[in-house]
Amino acid sequence: MKKLFSLLLIAGVLITFAGRVMAAQPKTDVYIGITSVGDKRLPAIGMPPFRYTDEKAQPAAVLVHDVMRADLLFARYFDVTEDGPAFNSQHLSQQLNQWGAAHASYLLAGDITYAAPYFTIKIYVYDISTRTSVFAKAFKGTESSLRRLAHIASDQIVSALMGKRGIADTKIAFANNSTRHKEIYVVDYDGENLQKLTNDKSIAILPRWSKDGKIFYTTYKYKNPDIFAIDLRAGKIAPVIIRGGLSLIGGVSPDGKALAFTSSGGTNPSIYIYNLETHAKTRITNKASVDGSPSYSPDGKYITFVSNRAGNPQIYVMELATGETRPLTKTFNWSDSPQWSPTGEWIVFTGRESPYHPMDIFLVDLTGTQIRRLTTDAGSNEDPTWSPDGRFIAFTTTRNGKRQLYMMDMDGSAPHLLADLKGDSFTPHWSF
Numbered sequence: 264m265k266k267l268f269s270l271l272l273i274a275g276v277l278i279t280f281a282g283r284v285m286a287a288q289p290k291t292d293v294y295i296g297i298t299s300v301g302d303k304r305l306p307a308i309g310m311p312p313f314r315y316t317d318e319k320a321q322p323a324a325v326l327v328h329d330v331m332r333a334d335l336l337f338a339r340y341f342d343v344t345e346d347g348p349a350f351n352s353q354h355l356s357q358q359l360n361q362w363g364a365a366h367a368s369y370l371l372a373g374d375i376t377y378a379a380p381y382f383t384i385k386i387y388v389y390d391i392s393t394r395t396s397v398f399a400k401a402f403k404g405t406e407s408s409l410r411r412l413a414h415i416a417s418d419q420i421v422s423a424l425m426g427k428r429g430i431a432d433t434k435i436a437f438a439n440n441s442t443r444h445k446e447i448y449v450v451d452y453d454g455e456n457l458q459k460l461t462n463d464k465s466i467a468i469l470p471r472w473s474k475d476g477k478i479f480y481t482t483y484k485y486k487n488p489d490i491f492a493i494d495l496r497a498g499k500i501a502p503v504i505i506r507g508g509l510s511l512i513g514g515v516s517p518d519g520k521a522l523a524f525t526s527s528g529g530t531n532p533s534i535y536i537y538n539l540e541t542h543a544k545t546r547i548t549n550k551a552s553v554d555g556s557p558s559y560s561p562d563g564k565y566i567t568f569v570s571n572r573a574g575n576p577q578i579y580v581m582e583l584a585t586g587e588t589r590p591l592t593k594t595f596n597w598s599d600s601p602q603w604s605p606t607g608e609w610i611v612f613t614g615r616e617s618p619y620h621p622m623d624i625f626l627v628d629l630t631g632t633q634i635r636r637l638t639t640d641a642g643s644n645e646d647p648t649w650s651p652d653g654r655f656i657a658f659t660t661t662r663n664g665k666r667q668l669y670m671m672d673m674d675g676s677a678p679h680l681l682a683d684l685k686g687d688s689f690t691p692h693w694s695f
Contacts, residue, residue, distance in 0.1 A: 307369075314373065315376070323382050323406070335371075338430075347362045359394055384409075398423045411456075430452055430655075433451075434452065435451075435681070435691050437689065437691035437692070438469070444463065461482070466483040468481050469690045477515075479493075479512050485502075488508075488510055489505040489506065490510045503537075504544075508527040511555065512524050515559070535547065551572075556601060558602050559603065561607045567591070567601040569598055577592045598614045602649055604649050607629075613644070621642065624656070625637060626673075637674070638671075638675060643660065645658065648692045649693060651693060658691070659689060667688060
């Protein structure tokens with residue numbers, strides 16, 4: 264795929280991508296990851312099969328159990344063991360002893376009941392060392408909501424036991440060309456529950472989440488690269504910036520009140536801020552260069568972007584209040600798609616060290632003195648995006664011959680396929 268920034272340099276428009284028919288393949292592999300940090304073992308959660316009341320509830324009990332097990336393993340805060348007795352609340356003390364003997368620190372039990380059309384999921388967690396209940400909640404929903412209820416329960420357990428944010432109930436938006444057009448899709452963080460959001464029958468790219476759940480993106484629906492918004496709660500899609508030349512969405516401000524985007528309204532493609540409340544558009548770069556791919560810092564006071572003002576495209580940082588700008592990279596042959604980490608410590612970007620190297624993913628700190636390579640010798644790797652807890656990075660790669668969605672730890676370890684989809688996938692963005 265030609266780099267977004269090169270498209271600005273060459274023509275200021277995006278090329279059309281060919282595609283094939285999309286079909287999500289069943290994803291049965293569970294990514295487990297590490298189970299220890301150094302010499303310290305992770306606390307283990309004993310997780311017997313969830314109980315159910317009738318045949319209708321039985322498959323739901325299996326599904327919720329398996330989804331939660333995968334969520335908790337992926338979170339890397341726990342190990343999970345199933346080597347223990349079935350749960351029986353009438354013999355709780357004995358149960359805790361048995362699971363403690365199996366080296367579990369916690370016991371997680373579940374009951375699933377069904378009363379048409381709703382399932383009720385009751386989840387209990389006991390601290391084996393203190394022999395106390397540390398989590399007890401019920402979740403209710405229809406069959407179509409079971410996976411999400413399991414994700415929500417997993418996140419609440421992570422919060423209750425570890426005091427940390429869970430990411431099981433997050434999604435990744437991306438573009439895919441399998442319909443012979445590029446459309447916007449979303450998928451759960453674990454690669455399940457694929458949904459097609461647009462039917463523009465054109466080029467729809469660069470989905471960018473806001474914290475209120477909207478997705479802004481650039482589309483050629485009206486034969487011009489305009490910015491639209493998808494309101495998932497209302498089920499509506501509406502134009503935001505239209506008929507104004509090139510408009511490439513970069514990022515949404517943390518308070519959800521503004522967009523940073525690239526526009527060709529001036530003599531050169533430059534970065535603008537669009538106020539979603541007043542509809543005012545303010546140009547913030549005005550150099551004899553091409554500036555693009557803006558991304559907000561977590562506090563909304565800075566943006567990172569790409570510019571060729573010093574020659575080859577490099578990564579820059581600007582303080583919005585003063586306009587003070589400084590480079591973070593200087594020696595790359597090409598740089599693109601910077602995204603600020605949720606913790607504010609790092610910026611992830613796509614880079615190429617020479618014309619003879621493929622695109623890879625790097626981290627740079629805010630001083631520009633630390634640059635870390637995350638991918639190497641594995642196809643062309645692009646479009647990095649952070650998980651909302653800053654521990655993982657999703658990206659696209661051609662390492663298997665076509666452009667697929669992958670995920671890795673923020674240090675570049677444990678890369679794995681996120682979703683096995685037909686067609687090629689581009690420009691993912693992780694929800695908040």
